[in-house]
Amino acid sequence: MLVVMQPNASAADIDKVCDEIVRQGFKPLPMPGAVRTAIGLLGDDAQVDWSYIEGLPGVANVLIVQKPYRQASREWKNENTIVEIAPGVRVGGSDVVVFAGPCSVESEAQILASAHAVRNAGAHALRGGAFKPRSSPYAFQGLGLEGLKLLALARNETGLAIVTEAMDERGADLVAEYADCIQIGARNMQNYSLLRHVGKLGKPVLLKRGMAATINDLLLSAEYVLSEGNPNVILCERGVRTFDSATRNLFDLTAIPVVQKLSHLPIMADPSHGTGLRDKVTPMARAAVAAGADGILVEVHPTPDKALSDGAQSLYPEQFTELVRQLRLIAGAIDRQLAPTPVR
Known part of the structure; x- marks a missing residue:
C-alpha cells in the first residue's frame, strides 16, 4: 500500500500518517518527492484499515500496489532510482x-x-x-x-x-x-x-x-x-x-x-x-x-x-x-x- 500525500501536506500530517501505520502494527517508509511525499507501508497490507488512513489530514489518496514486487515497482516509485x-x-x-x-x-x-x-x-x-x-x-x-x-x-x-x-x-x-x-x-x-x-x-x-x-x-x-x-x-x-x-x-x-x-x-x-x-x-x-x-x-x-x-x-x-x-x-x-x- 502507498499513501500519497497532498503537495501542501505538513510535516505534522506526514508524522500523523506514519504514527497511524505504526499503531496498526506496520512499518511506514516515507519517500519525499519533488512535489509531494508518499508513504509506503511494509507488510501484509490486506489487514490495514486503509479507509481510516485515507481520511487523515493531508492525505490525497491511498494506492494498492498490485505487483508482487512492491518496492521495486513503478507503482511504488515512478521516478528513476539513481x-x-x-x-x-x-x-x-x-x-x-x-x-x-x-x-x-x-x-x-x-x-x-x-x-x-x-x-x-x-x-x-x-x-x-x-x-x-x-x-x-x-x-x-x-x-x-x-x-x-x-x-x-x-x-x-x-x-x-x-x-x-x-x-x-x-x-x-x-x-x-x-x-x-x-x-x-x-x-x-x-x-x-x-x-x-x-x-x-x-x-x-x-x-x-x-x-x-x-x-x-x-x-x-x-x-x-x-x-x-x-x-x-x-x-x-x-x-x-x-x-x-x-x-x-x-x-x-x-x-x-x-x-x-x-x-x-x-x-x-x-x-x-x-x-x-x-x-x-x-x-x-x-x-x-x-x-x-x-x-x-x-x-x-x-x-x-x-x-x-x-x-x-x-x-x-x-x-x-x-x-x-x-x-x-x-x-x-x-x-x-x-x-x-x-x-x-
Whole structure:
C-alpha cells in the first residue's frame, strides 16, 4: 500500500500518517518527492484499515500496489532510482557507466595492470572476482580475502570504485568491508537468505539475473534486498540459458526496456557473460547502450589467453579502449552520455 500525500501536506500530517501505520502494527517508509511525499507501508497490507488512513489530514489518496514486487515497482516509485556506489559514480539518470576488469583477481601485477588499463580507457569502476563460483570444483576459485586486498590496492592506485561478488553471508561481510558494491551473481540470484543479508549491510548491490530466471523472478529477488531497508539495488541482464549452443547464453536485450517499464531500479548489461565470445562482446555492448541500459559490465584482461577464468570472453585492453570510444557516440545519439571518469 502507498499513501500519497497532498503537495501542501505538513510535516505534522506526514508524522500523523506514519504514527497511524505504526499503531496498526506496520512499518511506514516515507519517500519525499519533488512535489509531494508518499508513504509506503511494509507488510501484509490486506489487514490495514486503509479507509481510516485515507481520511487523515493531508492525505490525497491511498494506492494498492498490485505487483508482487512492491518496492521495486513503478507503482511504488515512478521516478528513476539513481544508485551512487562511490563519490561521482552514479548508476541511473542520463549518464551511462562502464564497469570493467578481469573475471578473476589472479595476482597483484594482473589486477593493477587491468585497473590502469580500464581507467585510462574511461571505465568508472573496476570489476573482478575474489570469490569465484565455478561449475567445476577443480577450477580456479579465486584468491578470497587476498583478492579483496588486491582490489583495494587497485582502488588506491587508480581511484576506481570496486565491484566484486559475494557467494555467501560470510563472504558478503568481507566484500562489504573492502568493496564499494556487492555483486550477487546469477547462481545466487534466488539465494534469499543471502539477499536478505546483503540488504541489511547497506552497501549498494549489483544483482544479476539468474540463468533460467524470468524478469518477474529478478524483480522479486530485488525485493528481498529492498525489504531489508536497502534502496540501492542495480539490476543486471547477463543472458539466460537456451537450447542454442552458438553462444554461451542468450543475451536478452528486451529485458532492458521491459525492466525499465516495470521498475524504477537502474539496469546494466553484461555482454561478456551474455555471449561468452570475445568477438560478440563489442556488438552486444553497443546494442545494450542503444537499448537504454544504464551501464555495461565488461570483462577485460591484459593477457586473455593466460587468464585463469573466462579468457575466451575477455577483451584485450586495446579492444576495450575502442569499445568505450564507440559507446560515447552511441550514448550521444540517444541523448545520453558516458559519465566522466572519476577524479583520483
